[in-house]
Amino acid sequence: MSTQEIRFSGFGGQGIIRCALITGKALSLYDDKFATMTQAFGPEARGSACAAQLVVSDDRVLYPYITHPGILMALSQEAYDKYYSELPKGGTLIVEEELVKLRGEHPDLRLLRVPATRYAEELGNRLFTNLVALGFFTAVTDVVSADAMKKALPGLVPDRFLKINIKAFDKGYEYGLNLIGKDNSGDAS
């Protein structure tokens, strides 16, 4: 049984919870995995640090919370500061390149940086930051397929913004593939 624990984090309003919802839906409905999502339910829902967690497994998830996250996506300084130290050696750290100032080079981690907010703004609105980041996450990890992620979007983003959200996802996805030197030609999309 292989189990992966993932934490998505940032500040309220960045679409962090949505990131976990889209990924969880993609995995459990379209990638034939079991996924359990939990989220912070405190007064931090807006503006402050915000996190959502996913436990992904080939079998039914028993313990619903993460205990040893292997992947951290941090889209804000506060989220990075709060969570990076819980990653184990070899863990994957994805940060928003222009919002997070690193506290060291993290030689023990697989560090990946994406200017998600800038790309989202280039697409017209920083509200798409989370989709750029998700596209990047999908490209640089082996958690979920791009195909499943795109299938999961309807219902989780407003219908009239579906196309632009897919565009944002593709932008992050391609950037991620280029960054790690993976060829996009054979990938489902």
Place this chain on the structure above:
Amino acid sequence: MKTERSGASEKAKASVRRRYAGAETVAADPKGVDSGPHFMDGDHALAEGALAAGCRFFAGYPITPSTEAAERFAERAPEVGALFIQMEDELASIAALIGAAWAGQKCMTVTCGPGFSLMVENLGLAAMTETPMVIANVQRGGPSTGLPTLTAQQDMMQAKYGPHGDNAIIALSPDSPQECFDLTVEAFNLSEFYRVPVIILTDETVGHMHEKVVIPPADQIKVIPRNNYSGPKEDCRPYKFDCQGGHPMVRAGDGYNFHITGLTHNEKGYPVMTAEQNVKVVTHLMEKINGNADEIVRLEEDQIDGAEVVVVSYGITSRIAVKAIQDARKEGIKVGSLRMITIWPFCEKRIREISAKVKAIVVPEINYGQMVLEVERNAGGRCKVISVNHCGGAVHDPQVILDAIRKASQ
């Protein structure tokens, strides 16, 4: 002794046994069924289960961690043709349910500990007047306002013993968003058949966590429709004290004269305040549930035969327990699992059977030790009973349950 004999004679009067399993069912109304796979939290699944079961009336007051269920119902109500009312408080919410039920509606409310406490008075009225309704208590840490956003299983006893006087209710405990859907449908069916409030005792963890929930096509969801009396006026009886379910409701406005009161009443519903009448009423209220426990109680068992230790658990804790059980088995400990899907009536018979065969029963729960008292009572000293309690705010560390299993096996 007199009470026992009276109860027995009431039970003997029942000439034809009406069985829950044999109750007439119909396919769910497709309008309320959002068929297909979803990635959904437990709270939303509660609302979807209610709509699928034919609930078209919801009155409630928002309270964390149950609010998402009310939101979902409110959002879906216009498209389904249901009514959602945000009431001024929880007292009014359950009072509205009693009214709606007697007007012919299947009805529901959701709340958590502080709100449930306010509902308790009218919960007793609903039980006494044999009014079907479903109440979901998405438990959070207490006592009092306690831990609004954090999990607990601390209202297990309150569900049954909250109201004053003797009364029996049914309570179910889902372990996942999928079961929040499935058991809400079941709760409505039990509630309709036994004419009793059915309480879904879930918790913040299950209520707020998202998982895959598959809602079947409407024609695969069997629901017990409201059974309204339609015979001659002179034979109309809203009550029948025969210790069974399956007696029809009488709908207000259908032209029948009857009375609904919290006072001890006769079969037409009018007050008869004597000790003799209370024997009939109380015996019926208790026995229609406890006397039919074999039909109502649902358990999930794993490797109990040959086990030296059995873990008895429910709700979210049962999933944490399975993790501990798997680890214990790797160490060679013969450990079985009994998951209580039905909390009330309690699975007395099964605990008595198991306690005669095992060294110990381990009971993890997110409270200071509540259902463990029922386990102890029914184990009757035949085996050790080990409580693995937790004061709320989080789920157990599986290691703590594993340690208890190890200790129990020695």
